[in-house]
Amino acid sequence: MKAMEEKILKEGEVFPGNILKVTSFLNHRIDVEFLMEMGKDIAAHFASSKPDKILTVEASGIAIAIAAASVLKVPVVFAKKHAGKNMTGDLYGAKVHSYTHGNDALITVEKKYLSKGEKVLIIDDFLAIGNAVNGLMDICTQAGAETVGVSAAIEKGFQNGGDSLRSKGIDVYSLAIIDSMDDGVINFRA
Amino acid sequence: MKAMEEKILKEGEVFPGNILKVTSFLNHRIDVEFLMEMGKDIAAHFASSKPDKILTVEASGIAIAIAAASVLKVPVVFAKKHAGKNMTGDLYGAKVHSYTHGNDALITVEKKYLSKGEKVLIIDDFLAIGNAVNGLMDICTQAGAETVGVSAAIEKGFQNGGDSLRSKGIDVYSLAIIDSMDDGVINFRA
Numbered sequence: 551m552k553a554m555e556e557k558i559l560k561e562g563e564v565f566p567g568n569i570l571k572v573t574s575f576l577n578h579r580i581d582v583e584f585l586m587e588m589g590k591d592i593a594a595h596f597a598s599s600k601p602d603k604i605l606t607v608e609a610s611g612i613a614i615a616i617a618a619a620s621v622l623k624v625p626v627v628f629a630k631k632h633a634g635k636n637m638t639g640d641l642y643g644a645k646v647h648s649y650t651h652g653n654d655a656l657i658t659v660e661k662k663y664l665s666k667g668e669k670v671l672i673i674d675d676f677l678a679i680g681n682a683v684n685g686l687m688d689i690c691t692q693a694g695a696e697t698v699g700v701s702a703a704i705e706k707g708f709q710n711g712g713d714s715l716r717s718k719g720i721d722v723y724s725l726a727i728i729d730s731m732d733d734g735v736i737n738f739r740a
Numbered sequence: 741m742k743a744m745e746e747k748i749l750k751e752g753e754v755f756p757g758n759i760l761k762v763t764s765f766l767n768h769r770i771d772v773e774f775l776m777e778m779g780k781d782i783a784a785h786f787a788s789s790k791p792d793k794i795l796t797v798e799a800s801g802i803a804i805a806i807a808a809a810s811v812l813k814v815p816v817v818f819a820k821k822h823a824g825k826n827m828t829g830d831l832y833g834a835k836v837h838s839y840t841h842g843n844d845a846l847i848t849v850e851k852k853y854l855s856k857g858e859k860v861l862i863i864d865d866f867l868a869i870g871n872a873v874n875g876l877m878d879i880c881t882q883a884g885a886e887t888v889g890v891s892a893a894i895e896k897g898f899q900n901g902g903d904s905l906r907s908k909g910i911d912v913y914s915l916a917i918i919d920s921m922d923d924g925v926i927n928f929r930a
Contacts, residue, residue: 573829573853579816579853580802580806582816608800609799609818612803612806616770620772620810625770625771627768627770628770659768660768
């Protein structure tokens with residue numbers, strides 16, 4: 551999605567440790583008009599896979615999942631990182647290391663919200679090493695659901711999470727793939 | 741919003757301690773079609789207030805904020821409960837007690853995403869005692885922004901957060917107001 555590359559070049563900020571900050575339009579302030587364009591683009595790619603459900607993880611994945619789901623007309627389930635008093639059912643869980651927060655989190659989904667045989671599209675804001683996506687796929691496997699695809703707003707191609715999934719035959723669609731961002735210079739995959 | 745009351749009666753579950761669980765359509769699984777109707781209803785109420793921005797707090801507020809923002813055509817800013825490495829700017833902050841999680845959280849917004857004189861509509865999934873909303877309003881005050889209204893999907897009227905705001909002249913619009921839920925019986929405000 552050319553518009554995503556342009557948005558990253560215009561508004562993204564690179565910090566040491568290969569941190570790309572896109573808080574101006576995606577994960578703190580959300581440019582909702584642009585978000586809906588992102589959703590349309592993801593939905594167009596995966597329409598033929600006919601997902602029954604979109605699965606993401608709180609918090610930053612929720613917005614883009616909603617945008618795609620509003621076009622595909624399917625529900626969203628967001629895995630919880632911080633289970634509260636309102637999580638009372640039987641749970642699927644997976645341990646996920648957060649690159650941004652530097653800790654491990656147990657992400658959970660109530661069993662009744664993922665069913666055997668369902669086609670699931672996994673969406674997140676970032677795809678880097680792939681920890682969150684692998685955790686969500688693990689949860690799908692536990693449920694007997696099928697991951698029909700993975701989509702990210704921004705893939706850090708140099709961290710290989712996306713390519714590792716592609717090598718397993720998974721349809722991975724990222725709106726922009728960054729192949730390097732050394733010295734603050736962002737290069738996208740051709 | 742009559743449809744919200746019907747949805748709560750059909751799908752909501754009441755647990756001891758006045759916990760209303762709406763994970764089937766709002767804060768774990770999201771019924772996106774219904775969410776968009778919620779957004780339209782909130783947008784219709786606040787269109788004449790001409791908000792410049794919608795402010796919410798991660799995670800469960802994000803979806804409904806996006807739905808309303810997509811109609812009002814304004815950006816969303818979501819306050820962070822868990823600041824990560826990508827939060828590098830100067831911050832506004834407010835301490836908020838979570839009823840669901842039983843702890844205090846510091847919610848933060850980067851200063852550059854809230855400006856003096858901006859008209860802000862605050863949206864959250866639940867309005868009970870009003871801790872989260874009061875924290876968000878405090879942040880608006882710090883920024884010199886004006887809170888033009890407060891909206892919640894579900895207000896627990898018996899916990900008085902909404903009425904306390906109304907008594908201060910704030911336009912509080914909740915899609916459903918529950919006045920009691922003793923013994924699992926939900927009564928809405930007439």
